[in-house]
Amino acid sequence: MNIFRGWQKVSYIDYPARIATLLFVGGCNFRCPYCQNPELVREWQGLPLIEESAVREFLLNRKTFIDAVCISGGEPLLHFEELLPFLRWVKKEGFLVKVDTNGSFPARVEDLEKEGLVDYWAIDFKLLPENYSLVAPPDLKKKVLETLEMALNFPLHKVEFRTTIYPPFHNSKILEEMAQYLREAPLWYWQNFQNQKTLSPEAQKVAPYPIETLKAWAKEINSKLERELAFVRE
Numbered sequence: 653m654n655i656f657r658g659w660q661k662v663s664y665i666d667y668p669a670r671i672a673t674l675l676f677v678g679g680c681n682f683r684c685p686y687c688q689n690p691e692l693v694r695e696w697q698g699l700p701l702i703e704e705s706a707v708r709e710f711l712l713n714r715k716t717f718i719d720a721v722c723i724s725g726g727e728p729l730l731h732f733e734e735l736l737p738f739l740r741w742v743k744k745e746g747f748l749v750k751v752d753t754n755g756s757f758p759a760r761v762e763d764l765e766k767e768g769l770v771d772y773w774a775i776d777f778k779l780l781p782e783n784y785s786l787v788a789p790p791d792l793k794k795k796v797l798e799t800l801e802m803a804l805n806f807p808l809h810k811v812e813f814r815t816t817i818y819p820p821f822h823n824s825k826i827l828e829e830m831a832q833y834l835r836e837a838p839l840w841y842w843q844n845f846q847n848q849k850t851l852s853p854e855a856q857k858v859a860p861y862p863i864e865t866l867k868a869w870a871k872e873i874n875s876k877l878e879r880e881l882a883f884v885r886e
């Protein structure tokens with residue numbers, strides 16, 4: 653397997669309440685202008701390869717310390733055939749598995765669910781469906797909606813939805829509309845856009861919203877929905 657191009661060996665924040673190792677898969681079928689991992693999207697084949705054998709050895713030697721394996725990217729499900737045997741091995745060895753996805757491969761999400769290979773999903777809901785062509789080829793909007801619909805029926809403890817708040821794409825009204833899609837979701841995390849390193853050079857000229865503005869919008873949305881749905885991640 654030659655898809656892992658980044659590795660944070662220990663993370664205390666990527667799996668809820670667990671210690672995890674975090675692997676980054678190269679390649680993505682989206683082009684979000686604000687993407688903070690441009691090297692994983694564009695030039696990933698030139699990045700040093702993380703050997704799967706090194707990951708396996710690391711995990712086997714730290715079974716009492718590491719609880720979970722988180723797979724991020726890039727888009728992990730782009731490389732489904734290569735990922736599958738690795739995830740089977742990880743589960744067989746007793747680790748929890750979290751997968752991040754942009755939501756464009758509903759059938760693969762379903763297959764992993766059926767086989768019980770993922771314990772926790774982080775699924776992007778990037779912007780209003782009618783605007784998905786700003787980040788992805790037009791035919792993927794339908795796929796993302798399929799994934800969202802499926803994931804909204806997952807048990808509450810095994811999924812979170814995520815949005816990077818990017819001023820050209822989001823304002824309070826748009827976020828309120830997006831909240832209507834997720835009103836039954838367990839958790840909707842917002843992370844503020846950072847402009848230091850981005851896929852599009854234009855995005856570096858965009859100023860993020862003040863974090864207090866996002867918190868105020870999240871509070872307003874939660875109050876309208878009469879439940880705690882939106883959380884700002886700092």
Ligand code: SF4
Nearest residue numbers: 680682684687726754
């Ligand atoms: S933000 Fe995620 S989905 Fe968007 S281009 Fe970057 S890796 Fe791909």
